[in-house]
Amino acid sequence: MKKRAWHVVLAIVPLSALASLASHAASLPTPSGPAIEVPSFIDVDEAFRRATAGRPLDTALLSFASNELRPPASGGGSSGGGIIEEDVMPIEEVTGSSTTVRLLPIAGVAPETARDLHRRVALLELLVGALRSYREPEGAAAGRSDEVLQMANTAHLELFVAHSLAYLEGQTREEKCLSYQRAIEHARYVGFGADFGLPVPVRAGWETLLDEARTFHAGPFADQIPANLCAMRKAVRKAEVESMVRAGIDQRIRLRVEAEIDATSQSLAEKERQYAAALRDSAVELPTREIFLLKKTVEDTASLYEFVERDTLGLERAPATTPPGQPLISRLRAKRGEIDRIRNNASAAGVDADVAAARATLERHAALLGAVVETLRAIAHTPGLDWATQERLGACATIPDALTPENFADYAGRVDACLTEAARAYGALKDAAGASDPTQMAFVERVSGLSKAYIGYINSL
Numbered sequence: 138m139k140k141r142a143w144h145v146v147l148a149i150v151p152l153s154a155l156a157s158l159a160s161h162a163a164s165l166p167t168p169s170g171p172a173i174e175v176p177s178f179i180d181v182d183e184a185f186r187r188a189t190a191g192r193p194l195d196t197a198l199l200s201f202a203s204n205e206l207r208p209p210a211s212g213g214g215s216s217g218g219g220i221i222e223e224d225v226m227p228i229e230e231v232t233g234s235s236t237t238v239r240l241l242p243i244a245g246v247a248p249e250t251a252r253d254l255h256r257r258v259a260l261l262e263l264l265v266g267a268l269r270s271y272r273e274p275e276g277a278a279a280g281r282s283d284e285v286l287q288m289a290n291t292a293h294l295e296l297f298v299a300h301s302l303a304y305l306e307g308q309t310r311e312e313k314c315l316s317y318q319r320a321i322e323h324a325r326y327v328g329f330g331a332d333f334g335l336p337v338p339v340r341a342g343w344e345t346l347l348d349e350a351r352t353f354h355a356g357p358f359a360d361q362i363p364a365n366l367c368a369m370r371k372a373v374r375k376a377e378v379e380s381m382v383r384a385g386i387d388q389r390i391r392l393r394v395e396a397e398i399d400a401t402s403q404s405l406a407e408k409e410r411q412y413a414a415a416l417r418d419s420a421v422e423l424p425t426r427e428i429f430l431l432k433k434t435v436e437d438t439a440s441l442y443e444f445v446e447r448d449t450l451g452l453e454r455a456p457a458t459t460p461p462g463q464p465l466i467s468r469l470r471a472k473r474g475e476i477d478r479i480r481n482n483a484s485a486a487g488v489d490a491d492v493a494a495a496r497a498t499l500e501r502h503a504a505l506l507g508a509v510v511e512t513l514r515a516i517a518h519t520p521g522l523d524w525a526t527q528e529r530l531g532a533c534a535t536i537p538d539a540l541t542p543e544n545f546a547d548y549a550g551r552v553d554a555c556l557t558e559a560a561r562a563y564g565a566l567k568d569a570a571g572a573s574d575p576t577q578m579a580f581v582e583r584v585s586g587l588s589k590a591y592i593g594y595i596n597s598l
Contacts, residue, residue: 176267188260193346205244206361244305258299291340297323314367329354519580529558
């Protein structure tokens with residue numbers, strides 16, 4: 138017997154497919170809030186009344202579904218095959234003309250009825266979810282479990298009818314398969330297709346809908362919907378075969394090219410190793426660390442040399458005062474000559490007076506040294522200095538508080554290092570373009586104050 142190829146035509150209807158009912162239901166509010174975790178009987182009963190409005194679905198919907206599922210060319214529960222080759226199936230009539238027949242029917246209810254049905258399905262899905270979380274509390278009224286069971290059976294009954302109608306609304310086989318599977322799940326819950334000999338308890342008023350739905354399930358639903366609906370697949374077309382062959386040829390070309398590239402890379406591996414060895418041999422190691430240390434030493438030495446050459450402390454040059462004074466060394470030499478003359482010519486009383494004056498001068502020197510140490514510490518801890526400057530000024534923190542003329546020689550190196558770093562930081566901040574920063578100005582003013590105090594003290598000698 139010659140095998141006939143079946144073709145499918147899917148008509149376009151104004152209603153959209155009823156898909157993802159659970160996602161639609163999750164977005165709707167529930168009677169007790171946005172989510173029900175442990176609902177009470179009052180919650181689920183209120184949700185049932187809200188979803189159904191206290192009345193069952195119109196049995197005319199089942200009559201509508203039965204009529205739409207009855208076309209003689211719509212296939213059947215025992216249809217063979219499993220391949221859909223085209224979207225249409227031409228049938229030659231007796232007159233010689235050609236027409237097309239739908240394999241899977243498409244039909245939709247009226248828009249007003251569809252809107253109410255979609256809302257009802259969403260709320261029933263919420264009710265089913267709440268019933269899954271429902272637990273019978275202790276001390277519940279007698280017969281409460283029977284009422285909950287009736288409520289669950291009624292919800293699954295209406296969802297079976299709704300998904301059967303959604304099957305008709307589906308525009309593609311995939312949409313119809315999804316609705317068909319959901320309808321089958323709800324039908325199994327209420328015992329359709331299994332003869333247990335026991336009645337299915339539903340809410341009062343839904344008995345007629347239960348009988349009509351059972352008849353519909355055993356009749357058009359089982360007879361007219363293909364049993365292998367979800368197993369049907371599209372036949373491979375000529376264009377698809379050409380595409381697969383082209384892809385196979387491209388894959389073979391790619392593999393051949395990759396093999397040639399690998400062979401070329403292996404043949405050049407020895408040359409690559411030679412070039413790498415030559416590159417390693419030509420590498421020149423630079424003593425970077427030594428170069429940077431030398432650069433730092435030169436910069437430090439140049440700064441100290443400039444500090445001494447400019448005679449910043451006024452040892453050999455007269456300080457810039459009004460009126461101009463004498464260099465410190467010249468005054469010390471004059472003072473030494475004066476002391477020598479006093480020793481040679483002065484009397485005992487004059488020597489005592491000079492000794493007292495020398496002691497006062499020594500005390501002034503000691504006070505100056507203490508003030509200098511305190512000022513240097515304050516300069517080193519000026520707020521706002523950068524980390525590098527603070528690290529260089531760390532030598533100031535090693536100078537002891539008890540610095541006197543007697544032990545000055547022991548810490549002269551630390552004092553010199555502190556003064557050198559302070560002078561370097563002072564020169565860098567004073568010459569910088571951003572020296573207007575308040576924190577930098579505070580450092581410059583402290584160093585300038587120390588220098589002026591030192592020069593004033595020297596001038597007072």
